[in-house]
Amino acid sequence: xxxxxxxxxxxxxxxxxxxxxxxxxxxxxxxxxxxxxxxxxxxxxxxxxxxxxxxxxxxxxxxxxxxxxxxxxxxxxxxxxxxxxxxxxxxxxxxxxxxxxxxxxxxxxxxxxxxxxxxxxxxxxxxxxxxxxxxxxxxxxxxxxxxxxxxxxxxxxxxxxxxxxxxxxxxxxxxxxxxxxxxxxxxxxxxxxxxxxxxxxxxxxxxxxxxxxxxxxxxxxxxxxxxxxxxxxxxxxxxxxxxxxxxxxxxxxxxxxxxxxxxxxxxxxxxxxxxxxxxxxx
Amino acid sequence: xxxxxxxxxxxxxxxxxxxxxxxxxxxxxxxxxxxxxxxxxxxxxxxxxxxxxxxxxxxxxxxxxxxxxxxxxxxxxxxxxxxxxxxxxxxxxxxxxxxxxxxxxxxxxxxxxxxxxxxxxxxxxxxxxxxxxxxxxxxxxxxxxxxxxxxxxxxxxxxxxxxxxxxxxxxxxxxxxxxxxxxxxxxxxxxxxxxxxxxxxxxxxxxxxxxxxxxxxxxxxxxxxxxxxxxxxxxxxxxxxxxxxxxxxxxxxxxxxxxxxxxxxxxx
Numbered sequence: 001x002x003x004x005x006x007x008x009x010x011x012x013x014x015x016x017x018x019x020x021x022x023x024x025x026x027x028x029x030x031x032x033x034x035x036x037x038x039x040x041x042x043x044x045x046x047x048x049x050x051x052x053x054x055x056x057x058x059x060x061x062x063x064x065x066x067x068x069x070x071x072x073x074x075x076x077x078x079x080x081x082x083x084x085x086x087x088x089x090x091x092x093x094x095x096x097x098x099x100x101x102x103x104x105x106x107x108x109x110x111x112x113x114x115x116x117x118x119x120x121x122x123x124x125x126x127x128x129x130x131x132x133x134x135x136x137x138x139x140x141x142x143x144x145x146x147x148x149x150x151x152x153x154x155x156x157x158x159x160x161x162x163x164x165x166x167x168x169x170x171x172x173x174x175x176x177x178x179x180x181x182x183x184x185x186x187x188x189x190x191x192x193x194x195x196x197x198x199x200x201x202x203x204x205x206x207x208x209x210x211x212x213x214x215x216x217x218x219x220x221x222x223x224x225x226x227x228x229x230x231x232x233x234x235x236x237x238x239x240x241x242x243x244x245x246x247x248x249x250x251x252x253x254x255x256x257x258x259x260x261x262x263x264x265x266x267x268x269x270x271x272x273x274x275x276x277x278x279x280x281x282x
Numbered sequence: 283x284x285x286x287x288x289x290x291x292x293x294x295x296x297x298x299x300x301x302x303x304x305x306x307x308x309x310x311x312x313x314x315x316x317x318x319x320x321x322x323x324x325x326x327x328x329x330x331x332x333x334x335x336x337x338x339x340x341x342x343x344x345x346x347x348x349x350x351x352x353x354x355x356x357x358x359x360x361x362x363x364x365x366x367x368x369x370x371x372x373x374x375x376x377x378x379x380x381x382x383x384x385x386x387x388x389x390x391x392x393x394x395x396x397x398x399x400x401x402x403x404x405x406x407x408x409x410x411x412x413x414x415x416x417x418x419x420x421x422x423x424x425x426x427x428x429x430x431x432x433x434x435x436x437x438x439x440x441x442x443x444x445x446x447x448x449x450x451x452x453x454x455x456x457x458x459x460x461x462x463x464x465x466x467x468x469x470x471x472x473x474x475x476x477x478x479x480x481x482x483x484x485x486x487x488x489x490x491x492x493x494x495x496x497x498x499x500x501x502x503x504x505x506x507x508x509x510x511x512x513x514x515x516x517x518x519x520x521x522x523x524x525x526x527x528x529x530x531x532x533x534x535x536x537x538x539x540x541x542x543x544x545x546x547x548x549x550x
Contacts, residue, residue: 092451117444121462121463123467123543123544132449132454132462133452135452135453136453165544165545179452
């Protein structure tokens with residue numbers, strides 16, 4: 001139970017040292033290696049998961065194992081239950097039947113969620129918004145330093161004293177990402193976080209997401225309606241139909257991935273045809 | 283209110299020095315025209331005395347100390363009444379905004395009472411309290427209560443539920459959630475309530491003082507009417523206008539200080 005909290009504590013000390021190192025690049029690589037080893041991402045085991053809203057059964061028995069550190073994308077038509085699944089994983093809604101296990105006891109800070117809307121507090125400065133993500137550690141002495149570090153990881157260190165209302169949509173979403181990451185989560189659940197962004201911003205956000213995931217090595221679960229986004233980011237794409245997992249596609253392309261490559265395009269095509277054929281059947 | 287103000291001001295043409303003076307052009311022009319009309323005899327002084335006469339009457343009253351005393355009495359009544367009615371309204375707004383039980387218990391009753399014009403209670407209030415201070419305080423407090431209650435309640439109920447969910451996910455306790463999410467979110471609406479309440483505060487006080495008082499601005503105006511001192515009557519009315527403007531400015535300063543995050547208050 002304590003290990004989860006402990007892993008994130010010496011982080012800033014380490015970053016501080018790296019910052020003053022003469023060969024910053026080498027130090028950065030070392031730091032990443034160390035972090036990857038230390039941030040223990042969590043595996044997920046889902047057994048016979050069911051959820052209904054009234055008479056409407058949204059999830060009809062989901063069985064799924066996600067190894068620690070995997071990047072999983074969940075796609076499906078709207079109303080197929082993919083967002084519901086994510087909310088259950090994140091503990092936002094109660095499950096009706098079945099179980100979700102993480103293999104060990106977890107802290108609330110271990111699982112973070114990012115939504116389609118940034119959900120920033122308009123009355124708190126950018127840095128204050130990131131500090132919200134520290135949860136119970138908010139009052140600790142290094143809260144400021146940790147928030148600043150998370151902000152610079154998303155490239156917004158110079159915006160720390162701005163109000164959220166002056167930021168662009170992409171910048172707001174980056175602040176939301178910094179807030180989600182500041183507590184060094186072991187699972188990050190993403191509910192169409194890039195859905196409201198324009199195409200270019202979306203691509204740069206996808207790169208950022210891939211980079212922080214590789215740096216920090218958490219388990220990532222991304223719900224999206226964009227199949228291209230799913231194959232560009234994920235190790236594995238799950239297609240949900242009628243409340244069940246209909247297809248489980250592994251994406252083996254090397255990282256960092258080449259957007260628009262024939263390999264990804266082929267995968268995207270086959271997943272899309274899965275989705276569309278389901279459409280024809282109904 | 284503040285929203286309309288900010289929209290009607292064209293942002294592009296801001297002349298920093300002159301800007302603060304622009305709003306005074308119309309009042310000053312009215313006074314100038316009024317002075318000319320009185321001096322030339324176009325408006326008989328029995329109907330409306332010249333601004334200079336009003337000023338002179340004010341000066342005399344100021345020297346005798348009567349003006350300061352009456353303004354002070356009225357100001358005191360207004361503030362105490364506002365504080366009492368405002369805090370009770372705020373407390374009910376909070377309780378009913380945060381607790382379903384409390385809302386079910388009291389909201390219907392309060393909505394019924396709200397539909398009684400509080401000035402209609404003056405005869406009853408005089409019977410209860412006579413014409414001493416408590417009568418005026420009661421009326422002001424009652425008048426101020428409803429705008430603050432309604433707007434606090436509205437503010438709390440319209441706080442973005444997504445932000446509240448976010449706060450819960452990030453482990454905020456109930457107290458933190460209130461301090462960091464609900465209260466700041468309700469604040470713009472609460473200020474709308476305060477500005478409405480300030481208007482009602484003066485209105486109630488003046489009416490109450492005109493009908494049943496032995497001191498204060500309203501009483502001063504009524505006394506002057508008895509002795510046909512029209513310049514003092516006009517003076518009292520102008521002082522109301524000034525005090526009203528002052529209260530409004532004070533609430534704006536407070537609004538600016540606490541809502542600097544709000545896009546409507548971000549100028550520079």
